[in-house]
Amino acid sequence: MEKKQGRLGEITRIEAMDGFWDDAPNAAKIQKEKSVLDEVVKTYLHLKQLYDDFDVLWEFASTENDESSAVEAIDSYKNFLVEFNLAEQKVLLSDELDPNNAIVTVNSGAGGTESCDWAYMIMRMIIRWAESKKFKVQILDTQEGDSAGIKSATITITGNYAFGLLKSESGVHRLVRLSPFDSAGRRHTSFASLFVSAEIDDTVEIDIQDKDLRIDVYRSGGSGGQSVNTTDSAVRITHIPTNTVVVCQNERSQLQNKAQAMKVLRSRLYELEMAKRRVKEAELEATKKDIAWGAQIRSYVLHPYKLVKDHRTDFESSQAEKVLEGDLDSFIDAYLRWVVEEETKREVH
Numbered sequence: 001m002e003k004k005q006g007r008l009g010e011i012t013r014i015e016a017m018d019g020f021w022d023d024a025p026n027a028a029k030i031q032k033e034k035s036v037l038d039e040v041v042k043t044y045l046h047l048k049q050l051y052d053d054f055d056v057l058w059e060f061a062s063t064e065n066d067e068s069s070a071v072e073a074i075d076s077y078k079n080f081l082v083e084f085n086l087a088e089q090k091v092l093l094s095d096e097l098d099p100n101n102a103i104v105t106v107n108s109g110a111g112g113t114e115s116c117d118w119a120y121m122i123m124r125m126i127i128r129w130a131e132s133k134k135f136k137v138q139i140l141d142t143q144e145g146d147s148a149g150i151k152s153a154t155i156t157i158t159g160n161y162a163f164g165l166l167k168s169e170s171g172v173h174r175l176v177r178l179s180p181f182d183s184a185g186r187r188h189t190s191f192a193s194l195f196v197s198a199e200i201d202d203t204v205e206i207d208i209q210d211k212d213l214r215i216d217v218y219r220s221g222g223s224g225g226q227s228v229n230t231t232d233s234a235v236r237i238t239h240i241p242t243n244t245v246v247v248c249q250n251e252r253s254q255l256q257n258k259a260q261a262m263k264v265l266r267s268r269l270y271e272l273e274m275a276k277r278r279v280k281e282a283e284l285e286a287t288k289k290d291i292a293w294g295a296q297i298r299s300y301v302l303h304p305y306k307l308v309k310d311h312r313t314d315f316e317s318s319q320a321e322k323v324l325e326g327d328l329d330s331f332i333d334a335y336l337r338w339v340v341e342e343e344t345k346r347e348v349h
Contacts, residue, residue: 008037036099036160043087050080085333090161092336097198098164102157103267108150109172109191116145118175118190121324123153126169126194128326135159140260141247148181154247154264156199163198168335169328170196171297178303187303191296197271199263206266206273214238215258220249237261244268298331300324313338 011034014020021027057073060066093099104126108119130137136158143151157166172193179188200206220234234249235257246268248261300320301307308323308331309316315334317323323331 005041008034008041011037032099039160040090043083043090047080047083047087050076050083054080089333089336092340093161093164095164097200098167099161100163101159101199102162102166103154103197103199103264104157104166104169105152105154105195105197106150107152107193107195108145109193111188111190113145113147113149113181114179114188114190115192116147116149116151117181118149118173119151119153119192120145120149121175122173122192122194123150123155125324125326125328126157126166127155129328130157130159130162130326132326133159133162135162139250140264141249156264158199163196165332166196168332169194174296174299176299176301176303197267200267200270206269208239208262208266208269212240214240217254233257235261237265239265239269242269242272244272310334 011030014030054073054076057069057076061069061073104123106119106123106126108115111118127137136156138156138158140154140156142153145151172191175190175192177188177190178185182188214237216236216238217232218234218236219232233252233254234247235254236245236247237258238245244265246261246264248257248264251257251260297312298308298310300323301309302320306318306320307316308318308320310331313331313334315331317327317330319327
């Protein structure tokens with residue numbers, strides 16, 4: 001902890017140096033590091049304060065035989081446990097890219113309107129979760145469904161450990177419900193896939209050559225009125241060797257959309273490279289079932305009963321509505337602990 005506090009002091013001194021803010025990309029990177037370190041230090045100090053409060057109250061209750069102090073001590077201890085579990089979760093986020101922002105892509109599966117509506121529900125669930133964390137949400141692109149919902153969407157989630165937390169959501173999500181679009185009121189099963197990659201900065205070298213890119217510009221879609229662009233500002237970039245396609249149309253300027261799209265492309269290509277490395281290390285085989293279409297990571301049953309179950313961790317909740325409103329923390333925590341357990345098993349064998 002002393003090292004982290006020392007690094008915070010060093011960053012404060014660096015910020016005070018002449019010309020620090022002239023190099024905006026480097027300043028932003030250092031600010032990100034400062035934010036993460038500051039959160040760690042504050043968490044530690046908060047836990048220490050809670051424990052010290054409990055220690056004082058319990059000692060007073062024991063020596064003075066004071067019942068009210070004993071009750072306060074128990075409440076203080078319960079608060080400590082809650083905060084300690086949250087801090088412990090951060091320890092599980094030890095991968096290099098875990099502190100980074102997240103880029104989330106949602107795609108509807110086969111099934112027309114049903115799946116498009118489900119894809120929209122998944123996107124909304126992720127946005128609600130992010131908003132509950134006070135993270136910044138930016139929608140880069142959406143392709144609306146023919147009748148309802150969305151065919152696809154790409155959004156960025158900006159906040160400390162956004163990627164580390166949201167990587168638990170990558171995979172296929174399955175919904176079972178009575179369809180609001182079926183006049184006969186029959187039960188339908190829908191699928192939507194969600195892919196999460198870390199937003200990477202310019203210090204990570206990704207070789208992208210101009211000859212490998214196809215860049216298309218077109219007029220952004222809109223709901224009408226002033227929100228419709230009158231210029232060809234939307235940008236679609238295709239990385240030909242990997243057939244990776246990214247789209248951005250939320251900005252007014254074509255240059256801004258291109259910059260955002262390139263940022264997403266770099267993150268996607270980085271993730272592809274990481275996947276290749278995992279194949280070589282024989283780790284990808286353990287996760288194929290989690291990301292393959294038709295092998296869902298999680299099921300959301302709304303009829304004939306209500307249940308959300310993660311098929312990797314076996315964690316489940318009967319509060320389906322709350323989960324769809326963004327209450328994902330328990331599922332995320334279960335996933336992070338499951339990953340550690342699986343890694344330990346592989347090391348043992």
